[in-house]
Amino acid sequence: MEIKTLKAREVLDSRGNPTVEVEIELTDGAKARGISPSGASTGEKEAVELRDNDTKRYNGKGVETAVNQLNQEVALEATAVRLESQQDFDHFLIELDGTENKSRLGANAILAASIAYARASAHSKGIPLYRQLIDREGYIMPVPCMNVINGGRHADNNLDFQEFMIAPHNAPSFKESIRMGEEVFHALRTLLKSKGYYTGVGDEGGFAPNLKSNDEAMDVILEAIHKAGYQPGNDISVCIDPATSEMWRNGRYVFYKSDQRSVSSEELIALWDKWIKQYPIVLIEDGLGENDWQGWKKMTAALGSKIELVGDDIFCTNPAIIAEGIKEGIGNSVLIKLNQIGTITETLEAVRLAQEHNYNCFISHRSGETEDTTIADLVVATNAGHIKTGSGCRSERIAKFNQLLRIEEELGNNTSFAGLKTFKV
Structure with missing residues (x-):
């Protein structure tokens, strides 16, 4: 037409x-x-x-x-x-x-x-947008990876790491999954308030308190999961996006918002290994910076069999760069952002390339969002299995969740919920 x-x-x-x-x-x-x-x-x-x-x-x-x-x-x-x-x-x-x-x-x-x-x-x-993008027999509803604590460039606080997310995966449906996530989100607000912390939110709707450390962010999230009546790891796991390209200074990583210490790639990989053993982490996005390809190889060798390692800045949803990353053994998952590459067609090409090589695809919003809900249809169309579009509040984030609720209702028996099996664990 x-x-x-x-x-x-x-x-x-x-x-x-x-x-x-x-x-x-x-x-x-x-x-x-x-x-x-x-x-x-x-x-x-x-x-x-x-x-x-x-x-x-x-x-x-x-x-x-x-x-x-x-x-x-x-x-x-x-x-x-x-x-x-x-x-x-x-x-x-x-x-x-x-x-x-x-x-x-x-x-x-x-x-x-x-x-x-x-x-x-x-x-x-x-027809619905998801079917216009990819027409298939059965669709998978995604796990909502909800950004409940903001740091880095997304908040005016002292946390170096940008996103601390919860993944409510032990659910029969997206509808129940999002309910679980929202219950933890509100439990976290109550918990932070009881500890005397600020409960305003950052760019993506997550809370933005000044905590004692990056570790405390993980601890308080696990406490909130318990408070909401769920078991960390069994019902709800944790994902993080430290956005380490923002920490990269002359070949090292600087904790630029907290204690100003500088660490090597190997030391940061060791930190992630420690956290994986200590916390129920199923996904780390941008665990190392976009220019640290040798570090990424080491991190993939050390952690790639344990969790999902998502490349965002290093891949930029660009099929040519993704192909090079696959060849070099970088990560095991690709973050998908429409505006990183600029068209629907190139985005779908990036997804196809990743999935053909057994890489996961993690569909993502941006920190400056709008009421446009395209990524909700995109995650269903591609059967990517997980999406991040912010936290449990702010209408530009909730708009995507609401669209997914509508899609799930519309699909009825022609869909299933991704659950824990979507992650590279």
């Missing part, structure tokens, strides 16, 4: 910063919107967001340039070509941009258009 109109506008993300929304109408009247998210802790090789850098507007973060290019150049070209598929549209956008990293049109602009086209195509066919 051909594009009748393409309209872009500047809207706001969850941090109050501008982002790009695109609305597409097809010639049969089907219409849909897509919005691009934005990250704070970003990989060096991510596709480029196009910002205005005009300090008189939004502190330089405006996206009027991207919007104007969409409304003028892209809209004119898109309505003049015949498109047969999502792949056609996405390749049209990539060729029109003409750069390796999408820096001319901007990955934020390209992704918003790609999502809008996918949604409009689904509406045109009268």
